[in-house]
Amino acid sequence: MNISNLKNVFWHKHYIDKKLRIMRNQHNAFVLWFTGLSGSGKSTIAGFLEHLLYQKKINTYLLDGDNIRTGLCKDLSFNIADRQENIRRVAEVAKLMVDAGLLVLVTLISPYQKHRDQAKNIIGKKNFLEIFVNTPINICKERDPKNLYLKSLKGEINDFTGIQEEYESPDSPDYNIDGTESLDKISKKLLKFLYKRLIT
Numbered sequence: 001m002n003i004s005n006l007k008n009v010f011w012h013k014h015y016i017d018k019k020l021r022i023m024r025n026q027h028n029a030f031v032l033w034f035t036g037l038s039g040s041g042k043s044t045i046a047g048f049l050e051h052l053l054y055q056k057k058i059n060t061y062l063l064d065g066d067n068i069r070t071g072l073c074k075d076l077s078f079n080i081a082d083r084q085e086n087i088r089r090v091a092e093v094a095k096l097m098v099d100a101g102l103l104v105l106v107t108l109i110s111p112y113q114k115h116r117d118q119a120k121n122i123i124g125k126k127n128f129l130e131i132f133v134n135t136p137i138n139i140c141k142e143r144d145p146k147n148l149y150l151k152s153l154k155g156e157i158n159d160f161t162g163i164q165e166e167y168e169s170p171d172s173p174d175y176n177i178d179g180t181e182s183l184d185k186i187s188k189k190l191l192k193f194l195y196k197r198l199i200t
């Protein structure tokens with residue numbers, strides 16, 4: 001980023017702010033950043049959890065990697081620089097959504113700790129929870145609902161996470177999900193973890 005672009009730009013503080021929105025929503029707003037291998041269960045778990053939260057009248061939005069890559073990030077590839085830019089853009093959007101009073105669920109592979117830390121810095125440490133969907137790669141390969149592991153093993157994809165490209169497990173995630181447990185068990189435990197954090 002060229003800092004000089006911001007020389008003549010001034011932040012405008014608006015009257016309706018996060019504090020007022022949180023008061024009206026009656027729950028806190030922050031980001032749950034789900035990271036894990038392809039096939040680990042990120043989208044399924046976040047979607048299941050969002051359904052439960054909806055029933056409890058929690059205002060949410062789910063930013064899903066595959067979906068975001070059809071619009072906001074459709075110009076980006078899977079090389080390291082583009083993955084970083086993908087994560088940066090999603091972090092900026094998530095930050096706005098937190099300001100809008102939402103509980104934001106982000107599901108991106110986000111394979112590098114450095115990029116996840118950058119997302120945390122953009123969003124703000126107190127509004128960011130790193131959730132590791134910890135599923136062994138052999139199980140992800142067995143699941144392979146989109147045949148992406150198969151394609152990368154056949155050489156049809158050459159930069160697939162976990163095959164040609166690395167996945168760095170989080171150093172110290174805020175929450176660890178055993179991705180081999182049932183969805184029901186995973187989401188009940190997650191709800192319990194979230195409960196006190198959602199209270200205003």
Ligand SMILES: Nc1ncnc2c1ncn2[C@@H]1O[C@H](COP(=O)(O)OS(=O)(=O)O)[C@@H](OP(=O)(O)O)[C@H]1O
Binds near residue numbers: 037086160
């Ligand atoms: N080369 C390569 N590596 C990893 N993933 C690939 C690749 N090519 C396509 N896909 C599909 O893109 C989804 C991951 O996109 P993300 O935006 O989450 O990736 S990243 O955070 O920028 O690394 C990923 O979705 P999930 O399987 O849900 O994780 C795949 O469907």
Ligand SMILES: Nc1ncnc2c1ncn2[C@@H]1O[C@H](COP(=O)(O)OP(=O)(O)O)[C@@H](O)[C@H]1O
Binds near residue numbers: 039044180
């Ligand atoms: N806890 C779970 N137990 C069994 N299967 C699961 C579980 N979570 C996800 N799955 C299945 O695994 C596959 C990959 O899940 P998905 O949510 O698409 O992963 P990701 O978003 O990390 O790529 C899907 O077919 C999904 O139904």
